[in-house]
Amino acid sequence: MFLGFDTSNYTTSVAFFDGKSIIQKKKLLEVKKGERGLRQSDAVFQHMVNMPVLFSELANECDFNSITSVGVSTRPRNVEGSYMPCFLAGESNAVCVSAASKVAIYKTSHQIGHILAALYSVERLDLIKEPFIAFHLSGGTTEALLVTPDHEEIIRAELIAQSTDLKAGQAVDRAGVMMGLKFPSGAELDKMAQNSSREFRIKPSMDHLNCSLSGVENKAKKMLENNESYEDIAKFVVTYIAETLLEMIERITEQYGRLPIVFAGGVSSNSIIKEKIRKKYKAYFAKPEFSCDNAAGIAIFAYLKSL
Numbered sequence: 001m002f003l004g005f006d007t008s009n010y011t012t013s014v015a016f017f018d019g020k021s022i023i024q025k026k027k028l029l030e031v032k033k034g035e036r037g038l039r040q041s042d043a044v045f046q047h048m049v050n051m052p053v054l055f056s057e058l059a060n061e062c063d064f065n066s067i068t069s070v071g072v073s074t075r076p077r078n079v080e081g082s083y084m085p086c087f088l089a090g091e092s093n094a095v096c097v098s099a100a101s102k103v104a105i106y107k108t109s110h111q112i113g114h115i116l117a118a119l120y121s122v123e124r125l126d127l128i129k130e131p132f133i134a135f136h137l138s139g140g141t142t143e144a145l146l147v148t149p150d151h152e153e154i155i156r157a158e159l160i161a162q163s164t165d166l167k168a169g170q171a172v173d174r175a176g177v178m179m180g181l182k183f184p185s186g187a188e189l190d191k192m193a194q195n196s197s198r199e200f201r202i203k204p205s206m207d208h209l210n211c212s213l214s215g216v217e218n219k220a221k222k223m224l225e226n227n228e229s230y231e232d233i234a235k236f237v238v239t240y241i242a243e244t245l246l247e248m249i250e251r252i253t254e255q256y257g258r259l260p261i262v263f264a265g266g267v268s269s270n271s272i273i274k275e276k277i278r279k280k281y282k283a284y285f286a287k288p289e290f291s292c293d294n295a296a297g298i299a300i301f302a303y304l305k306s307l
Contacts, residue, residue, distance in 0.1 A: 001016065001017075001018055001062070001063065001064075001066045001067050001068050002016070002017045002018075002019075002067070002068055002069055002070075002071065002299045002300070002302040002303040002306065003015070003016055003017075003064075003067055003069075003070045003071070003094075003097065003299060003302065004016075004017065004070075004071045004072070004113070004295040004296065004297070004298030004299030004300070004301070004302060005051075005070070005071070005072040005073070005090035005091070005093055005094040005295055005298060006072070006073045006090055006110060006113055006293065006294060006295035006297075006298050007043075007047040007051070007073075007086050007087055007088075007089040007090035008073075008086065008087075008110055008293040009029075009037075009038065009040075009043050009084065009086050009139070009140065010028060010029050010031075010038070010043075010139065010184060010293060011026050011027065011028055011029065011292065011293035011294070012026060012027050012029065012046070012047045012050035012051055012054060012089075012090075013025070013026035013027075013054070013293060013294045013295035013296075014026070014051065014054050014055055014058055014093075014295050015058075015294065015295035015296045015298065015299040016058055016061075016062040016299060017296070017299035017300055017302075017303055019303060022120070022296045022299065022300075023058065023061055023062060024058075024289075024294055024295060024296050024299075025054040025055075025057045025058045026054065026293070026294055026295070027050045027053075027054060028184075029042075029043055029046045029047070029050075030046065031182075031183040031184075033182065033183075034177065035177075035183060036173060036174060036177050036183060037139075037183070040084065040085045040086055041085075043085075043086040044085055044086055044088065044089050047086060047089035047090065048089050051089065051090075051093050055093070064101070067097075067101050067103055068103060068302075068303075068306055069098075069103050069104045069105070069106060069302045069303075069305065069306045070094050070097050070098045070101070070103060070104070070105045070106070070302060071094070071105070071106045071107075071108065071298040071299055071300075071301045071302030071303075071305070072090050072091050072093075072094035072095075072105065072106075072107055072108075072298060073087055073090060073107075073108060073109055073110040073112075073113050073295075073298050074087050074090075074091050074107045074108070074109070075087060075109050075110065076109060076110050076111060076140070076141075077109050077110070077111045077157070078108070078109045078111070078112060078153060078156075078157065079159075082109065087110070090295075091107070104305075104306070106301060106302050106305040106306075108153065108154075108298065108301050110293070111136055111141070111145075111157060112153065112154070112155060112157065112297070112301060113294070113295070113296075113297030113298040113300075113301060114136055114138075114264040114265055114286075114293075114297055115134045115136070115145075115147060115155065115157065115262065115264050115297065116128075116154070116155070116296075116297035116298075116300045116301055116304075117264065117286060117290040117291075117294055117296045117297030117300065118134070118262050118263065118264035118268075118284065118285075118286035118290060118291065118297075119262060119284075120290065120296065120297070120300055121286045121287040121289075121290035121291075122262070122284040122285070122286065122287070124260075124262070124284060125300070127147075127260055127262070128149060128154060128155050128304070129149055130149070130260075131146065131147065131148050131259055132147050132259050132260040132261070132262055133145065133146060133147070133160075133249075133252060133256070133259050133260070133261045133262070134147045134157060134261075134262045134263075134264060135245065135248075135261070135262070135263045135264070135265075135268065136264050136265045137167075137168045137169065137245075137263065137264070137265040137266070137267035137268045138167070138168070138169045138265035138266050138267060138293075139167060139169030139170055139173060139184065139266070140167060140169065140170075141167060141169075141265065142162060142163035142167045142168040142169075142211070142213065142267075143159055143161070143162045143163075144159075144160050144161035144162065144209070144248055144252055145157040145158060145159055145160065146158045146160050146256065146259075147262075154301060154304045154305065160209060160252065160256070161209035161210055161211070161248055161251075161252060162210055162211075163210070163211050163212065163213050164207065164210050164211070164212055165212050165213060165214040166212075166213040166214045166216065166217060167213065168213060168241050168267045169184070169186070169265070169266060169267050170213075170217075171213050171216040171217055171220075171237055171240075171241060172184075172185055172186050172189055172237060172238070172241075172267060172270075173185045173186070174217050174220075175189065175216070175217065175220040175233060175234065175237045176188060176189045176234075178220060178221065178224055179192075179224070179230045179233065179234075184266070186266055186267060186269070186270065189234045189237065189238070189270075190234075190238070190269075190270050190271055190272070192230055192231050192234040193231065193234035193235040193237070193238050193239075193270075193272055194271065194272070195231045196229070196231035196232045196234065196235035198232045198235055198236075200235065200236050200239045200240070202239060202240050202243040202244075204240075204243055204244040204246075204247040204248075205244075206244075206247055206248075206251070208251070209248065209251050209252060209255070211244045211247070211248055213240070213241070213244065215240070216236075216237055216240045216241070219236065219240075220233050220236065220237055223236065235272070238270050238272045238273055239272065239276075241267070241270075241273060242270075242272060242273040242276040242277065243276070245273065245277060246276065246277060246280060246281075249261065249277070249280075249281055249283075260284070261281060261282070261283040261284065262283070262284045262286075263277075263283060263284065263285045263286060263291075264286050264291060265286075265291060265292075266291055266292040266293070268285055268286060268291050269285070269286070269288045269291040269292065
């Protein structure tokens with residue numbers, strides 16, 4: 001039995017994994033209407049308030065007396081200098097549970113958790129034994145990663161391409177907030193975009209394998225100023241992101257060959273993005289409950305480390 005903690009910038013999450021199935025409890029952090037994010041101090045405070053409630057809910061459904069080990073995300077990525085204060089909330093809880101239960105604690109990154117959760121949700125955890133490409137698409141990350149087996153970290157995620165400015169999740173959320181949607185705006189923007197019949201011809205802005213997404217926000221502002229429909233603006237935003245990802249995949253494939261492709265992170269759950277990519281490539285997309293921030297992948301990491 002394996003317990004996982006994750007306290008990202010926008011979700012408090014705790015999960016329980018028995019080697020086959022996962023039970024997870026999570027809560028989005030509250031962002032005031034019209035705001036486009038949270039200060040780290042506010043995020044940490046909300047995590048500290050949320051965690052005891054979620055942990056108690058999980059304890060009602062799981063036998064904590066049988067915990068084998070504890071996993072926790074302590075940083076955004078497994079690279080030097082990667083740090084955000086919000087992860088201290090999860091780490092402090094995980095350390096306490098580990099000490100009280102007298103079991104091992106395994107620390108990893110939020111990004112590794114995302115990738116493992118995606119693999120679990122599509123029943124491809126076997127991919128940890130071979131190279132593959134993972135796209136991590138969220139509010140703070142638009143990255144393509146070459147993932148390879150690693151003895152210490154289970155998997156090693158090497159950055160090979162990224163957005164050099166605006167991230168996919170930022171583009172979605174900023175466009176959504178412009179149109180009065182609640183932050184984060186992904187789910188609402190997805191529904192809105194599906195009501196548009198308009199088609200857009202997009203020329204992605206690329207620099208070798210890297211992309212630029214700043215044009216999305218600028219174009220969305222102009223469309224809004226021109227009183228174009230919210231549905232068309234939403235469709236433009238997700239179409240631009242989808243076409244950019246397709247161009248990244250094509251260029252990555254030319255350089256690294258045809259490797260399995262896995263999508264993780266909240267933006268990867270967008271229905272239009274999934275549809276466009278699946279028309280050209282066989283790609284695995286994390287199920288919605290495992291694509292957004294969650295502790296499921298962290299509990300799976302603890303399981304794999306215990307093996």
